[in-house]
Amino acid sequence: MKNKLKLISCAFLLCTSAITSAQEVVIDKVAAIVNSGVVLESEVRDLIQTVKNQSAKSNQDLPSDAALRVQVMDKLINDALMVQIGERMGIQISDAQLDSTLTSMAQENNLSLEQFRTTIEADGVQYDKFRESIRTELITGEVKRGSLRRRIYISPQEVSNLLSAMKEQTNNDVEYHLGHILIEFPPEPTQEDMTAARDRAQKVIELLNNGSDFAKIAIASSGGDKALEGGDWGWKNINEMPTLFSEIIEGKEKGAIIGPIRTGLGFSIVKVKDIRGRQVVEVEEVRARHILIKPSIILSEAKAEAMLQDFREQIIAGEADFAELAKEHSEGPTSVKGGDLGWADPSIYDPAFKDALASLKVDEIQKPFRSSFGWHLAQLTGRRTLDATKQMNENKAYQMLYQRKFGMESTRWIKELRDEAYIEVFEPSN
Incomplete structure (x- = not known):
């Protein structure tokens, strides 16, 4: 199977590279084989450029090109795996659905769809490619939600326990804006692997305590699913965090660096980026x-x-x-x-x-x-x-429990997919 896939890859390169015997022009190359599909070098270049453009807009430093490429390759491989699953599940995003999503994105930025397109193209991104990337994001989102829904079980007793805890908790109105870095274990880690991961995590904490940029390190080193977003977990209250984290984070001050926290996936490092009181919304x-x-x-x-x-x-x-x-x-x-x-x-x-x-x-x-x-x-x-009702509070508690489990289960699920898949990554040519 592996030799067959290599032959497919070589044939693809030959078909796209030699235009005439006098002049060779490489139109595109295969950057990775993912089961029966491929990730193209042009896709890697486009996503790297998109991340760089977004970082430049927000004045966010990035790691080296080599480290950024590793994270981009990981995302594109994960996307390829989930699109393949989506095809098997029969998930399709129609052009009408896609247009509706793009229109909503434009409205969120107070733009018409045409203005939104102009803004995308002004950033040096081909709109057609951007449009298809959104289709991929919608498919992967559907696949992830559908697959993880079957893996996450929340019992009525868990909901009841959380509702009781929420009634007793005095700081339930506090939300924490969190950053997360995961230093992963390899598959079936040995004691040496775990010790090495802990040492790397301690080194990351040392760099952060000495003023290194959290998002830059997350992009370069994190194995979490938010790595390319700088490890940004967004705003969460204590009840929305994994229990292991909530017990450590509760009461911490803004700017606190917490970790390494040992989990089944590796060592986690969390930063409290900001703290705010929860707003009451009717x-x-x-x-x-x-x-x-x-x-x-x-x-x-x-x-x-x-x-x-x-x-x-x-x-x-x-x-x-x-x-x-x-x-x-x-x-x-x-x-x-x-x-x-x-x-x-x-x-x-x-x-x-x-x-x-x-x-x-x-x-x-x-x-x-x-x-x-x-x-x-x-x-x-x-x-x-x-006003809030009993049913709404139960739904809220359920969603909090779901979010606690979703992040970790998502990372574990993707790791399992990759372990079971045929993946071959090619070194980029100079």
């Missing part, structure tokens, strides 16, 4: 109904949109009833209820659907729009603000 629920039309080979995107626009005009003119049209035409499971979705937290909906409801007044009907499920005609029928 929870808003919305009630809506919709008519869903799914495009097909027979029914085009344009035809689906036109059908819903016609329905909207009939309803506004008083010539048709929303609920009756939903019962007759909607393809969603709520069609029997006239499209009624009931009361819900809008965050549970597809981003495009959530954004559409956010812009409506009560009883207003949105113009037809596309989500990952198809074309919708949606009407907001109610909006209310609720």
